[in-house]
Amino acid sequence: MSTDNNELPITVYSPESQMRSPGKLITSMFHDLKESRELAWRLFVRDTSARYRQSVLGILWAFLPPLLSGLVFIVLQSRNVLNLGKTDIPYPLFVLIGTILWQVFTESVNAPLKAVQSAKAMLAKINFPREALIVSAFYDVLFSLAIKSIVLAAVLIYFKVAVSVGMLLAIPAILMLILLGMTIGLLLTPIGMLYTDVSSALTVFIQFWFFITPVVYPPPTSFPFDLIVKLNPVSPLLVGVRDLLTLGILKTPEAFLLVSALTFFGMFFAWLLYRLALPIIIERMSS
Amino acid sequence: MSDTLIKVENVSKKFCRSLKKSLWYGVKDMGSEFFGSSNSHNELRDGEFWANKDISFEVKRGETIGLIGHNGAGKTTLLRMLNGLIKPDKGRIEIRGRMQALIALGAGFNPILSGRENVYVNAAVLGISKAEIDRKFDEIVAFSGIEEFIDAPVQSYSSGMAVRLGFAVAAHMEPDILLVDEVLAVGDLAFAIKCNVKMSELRNQGISIVVVSHNMQAIRNMSNKAVWLEKGMIQEIGVTNVVCDGYEINNYKNNNIKATGSKLSYNDKVEILNVLFLNEYCKTTEIYNVGSKLIIDIEFIAKHKIIKPVFTISIFNSELILVCSNYSTFDNLIIDDLEGRKIIRYTIDSINFKPGVYFCSITISEIEVSNTLVWHEKVYNFKVAGNSTNYGMFNPHPKWDILF
Secondary structure: OOOOHHHOOEEEEOOOOHHHOHHHHHHHHHHHHHHOHHHHHHHHHHHHHHHHHOOOOOOHHHHHHHHHHHHHHHHHHHOOOOOOOOOOOOHHHHHHHHHHHHHHHHHHHHHHHHHHHHOHHHHHHOOOOOHHHHHHHHHHHHHHHHHHHHHHHHHHHHOOOOOOHHHHHHHHHHHHHHHHHHHHHHHHHHHHHHOOHHHHHHHHHHHHHHHOOOOOOOOOOOOOOOHHHHHOOHHHHHHHHHHHHHOOOOOOHHHHHHHHHHHHHHHHHHHHHHHHHHHHHHHOOOO | OOOEEEEEEEEEEEEEOOHHHHHHHHHHHHHHHHOOOOHHHOOOOOOEEEEEEEEEEEEEOOOEEEEEOOOOOOHHHHHHHHOOOOOOOEEEEEEEOOEEEEOOOOOOOOOOOEHHHHHHHHHHHOOOOHHHHHHHHHHHHHHHOOHHHOOOEHHHOOHHHHHHHHHHHHHOOOOOEEEEEOOOOOOOHHHHHHHHHHHHHHHHOOOEEEEEOOOHHHHHHHOOEEEEEEOOEEEEEEEHHHHHHHHHHHHHHOHHHHOOOEEEEOOOOEEEEEEEEEOOOOOEOOEEEOOOOEEEEEEEEEEEEEEOEEEEEEEEEOOOOEEEEEEOOOOOOOOOEEEEEEEEEEEEOOOOEOOEEEEEEEEEEEOOOOOEEEEEEEEEEEEEEOOOOOOOOEOOOOOOOOOO
């Protein structure tokens, strides 16, 4: 062999916490993120094509659930069974956008844990950039969003919503909503890999969360119900996207920006935690 | 020193037997990892044990090192640390170069997708770029030998076929270091040969290989150095044949194997009193050099008259494969009958078995072999020492000539 050994990359495994050398840790995080792009894409293509190959209704599943739950509320509201308050825009439009966005959010929350859990066998045996699983899960959510946006567009056209510059802003705003969901999901992933309680609790909690988020009703303004909007990080994002889509404006830009900033910070934190936790999790899974 | 690709220094790793505690320690470890404190690594907590303790060795370029040991000796744990999947609790591992593991063949395979699609997924998981796979695709498929099924979904494959495809992808990586865990035992014979050829090809390219296997023959053939792990610690490290011999001898002392030996008497006509293993000077021994004389004396007492007795001696190797079985009657020891205390002597002039541990079964029958009176099944053992000068179970010492 003519290869000069000095050129070979050196990897060191030692017990010291990676937090002791933060510079190296952060460099390797971004390096691995870059390295994981191709694998993430492959995993996404694999999961997506496998899913649709074994399904007759296919992409229908991406928008059927929010459409159905939206319809329930439309019927309840129109028959005056429920009075959910007055909305600026026609209630069916309001509720359909709401349930679709909520679905995007819950998919984002569930995506990381689901992705890591289904890759358990691979994780236990192969050293690949762990970021790939999360990036692939992100692609998955985006793909599902792409399908939903067709329905969303149809709804907007049907209700003759005027085209505005705000609609363009809705795109980064939806991405923020996804990022927030994935941050929450990723934060829960390390513990969720150890204890199944996390995913069970998540299912229950998300159902509850639906009712404390202004999805099917307008944001309350009177105390104490306005706390729903003020303390719930999803509210400003979800309401913001809906307002941008239908009215073309952000009613509460400060709250929106604050949550966005927190999301970026939280995402980095969750990523760090995920990286540090994985070797410990793998150690506790069977090989 | 720069030729060392793997350097393992005083590495220890602890594991926990109780799942509940293990999970809770996991949560704690995450905390200490995050806050940068590492006190949890040094001492055993309640329910923990050292799965690897104080392990040190080096692997140089082009070397193949075999990890041997019983189940649960810590081989896989060590391999997982080398692979960077889990962190050591003590010590340090330094890896130079690109590391690949032939461990989970076909990792990331999705049964619904075709073999073709899965090749790309599997390659991506192993860190091979699409361009590289595009270039090698035909070669990979040809190697796997399943060209006609490549566009069928993997769930229609037999398990052997899926593994073949997985191996084909993995074998086309270009690492500096390869970790192999008991994967060559898959597939049919033709494929096993292909794998072996591929492995020696990789070795000749100067790749360092760490291989875990229970197949001692494979370890002896492949590796030039061996590490024998016992309860997480290195029992012996050195030249493969020496370490493997030690391991095999230890194996037969091990109760598990002794338990397979059993003494069966079908009636009280005859009793084996003593079995002696003798060398060419008629001294008792346990170890024979390759090519030396082996004598087995069976001392027995026939309490009643045995008509046309048949003695048999069968010899098995350490993997319990029958090496030879001989009947006294076939070898022309014809006796009409006998009674009382006697000794039967069995002699092999030149024992040309491969060095290793052998087990011995002895039977005494009347008239024909199936009419067994007493059967000592794999109760005895001996060792053949020396250097093998060939492969296979025994060396017939052929004569080679060049004719023209």
